[in-house]
Amino acid sequence: MNELALVNHKLAGDRVIPMNCPKNFDKFTPGMPDTIIIHYTAGRDALSSAEYLRKDDIKASAHLIIGRNGEIYQLVDFNTVAWHAGESQYAGRTFFNRYSIGIELDNAGRLEKVGTEFQAWFGKKYQQNDALLAVHRNESHPTWWHTYTPEQIEACRQVCDLLIKSPAYSISSILGHEEIAPGRKTDPGPAFPLDKFRSMLLFQNRTDEPIQLAMEGKVVNADLLNIRQDPSIEAKKVAQPLKTGTEVTVLEEKNGWYRVETKITGWVSKGYIETKQ
CATH class of the missing domain: 2.30.30.40 (SH3 Domains)
Known part of the structure; x- marks a missing residue:
C-alpha cells in the first residue's frame, strides 16, 4: 500500500481524493484535536457518502471517508472542526466535534438476513462472506454486521498513526461513535476490531506493521x-x-x-x- 503523508493539515498520497467541503471552516481551539472517532457510513459506497456529506444543506460531515479498497476521500482539513459526533458524551466531555477528528469507513453497518443473503437498510444485498454474526458491545444478542476489508483497516491504521505522530495535533485517544453516543449510535460496530486497533496504536509496542485481524x-x-x-x-x-x-x-x-x-x-x-x- 502506497505511503501517506501529512501536508498542511491535509493527507497526500496516490490514494487520497480531495473533496471541497466549504461549510466547515471553524478551527479547533489550541491543543485540539486530541481524539480520533471511528465511524461507519451506513451508505452504499464511499463516493456517494462523501458526496452526501459535503452538501451544504446536510448538517453532518467528516474529515475522511475510507473506501473498501483503501481509497481515502478528505472532506475537511484536520485543523478544522467537522460535524461527525453530534450529541455525545464520554469521560466528562460532551459534544465531541470540538475535540476530535472523524474518520468514516465505507460500511453498511447492521444487516438483516434475507434467505441466503444479507440486506442493508438501504436495500443492497451482500453475501455470506461479507457478513458477520456478532454481539455489539452495547447489546446482549448477536446480530449480523457488514464486514470491513483489510485494505480499509490498514488505511485507517496508517492515517491514525500519522495523526498520532504529528506534532500539529495532540492525539491520545481513539474512540468509536458507539462509545460516545451509546443507545443512539452503533458504529463502527463489532466487525471493526476497535479495542485491538487502539491498543496497538496507542498503548502497545507500536510498529508500522499491518494490524492482523484474525x-x-x-x-x-x-x-x-x-x-x-x-x-x-x-x-x-x-x-x-x-x-x-x-x-x-x-x-x-x-x-x-x-x-x-x-x-x-x-x-x-x-x-x-x-x-x-
Whole structure:
C-alpha cells in the first residue's frame, strides 16, 4: 500500500481524493484535536457518502471517508472542526466535534438476513462472506454486521498513526461513535476490531506493521466450552457450548480470553484453544 503523508493539515498520497467541503471552516481551539472517532457510513459506497456529506444543506460531515479498497476521500482539513459526533458524551466531555477528528469507513453497518443473503437498510444485498454474526458491545444478542476489508483497516491504521505522530495535533485517544453516543449510535460496530486497533496504536509496542485481524486454524480442546458476551466468567453465554475440535478464528485477546468467531462471535477462555494439528 502506497505511503501517506501529512501536508498542511491535509493527507497526500496516490490514494487520497480531495473533496471541497466549504461549510466547515471553524478551527479547533489550541491543543485540539486530541481524539480520533471511528465511524461507519451506513451508505452504499464511499463516493456517494462523501458526496452526501459535503452538501451544504446536510448538517453532518467528516474529515475522511475510507473506501473498501483503501481509497481515502478528505472532506475537511484536520485543523478544522467537522460535524461527525453530534450529541455525545464520554469521560466528562460532551459534544465531541470540538475535540476530535472523524474518520468514516465505507460500511453498511447492521444487516438483516434475507434467505441466503444479507440486506442493508438501504436495500443492497451482500453475501455470506461479507457478513458477520456478532454481539455489539452495547447489546446482549448477536446480530449480523457488514464486514470491513483489510485494505480499509490498514488505511485507517496508517492515517491514525500519522495523526498520532504529528506534532500539529495532540492525539491520545481513539474512540468509536458507539462509545460516545451509546443507545443512539452503533458504529463502527463489532466487525471493526476497535479495542485491538487502539491498543496497538496507542498503548502497545507500536510498529508500522499491518494490524492482523484474525488468527485462523485454532480449535477447541475442551469437551464443552462456554462462549460468552464479554471476557468474564460472569458474562452472559451467547450460544450453546462449543464442542471439542470446533474450528474457530481468534479475533482478539484480552485478559486471558479470546474473542472468537465460529457461526457467531463471543469470548472463550484462551486456555481451551489450541492450534489445529
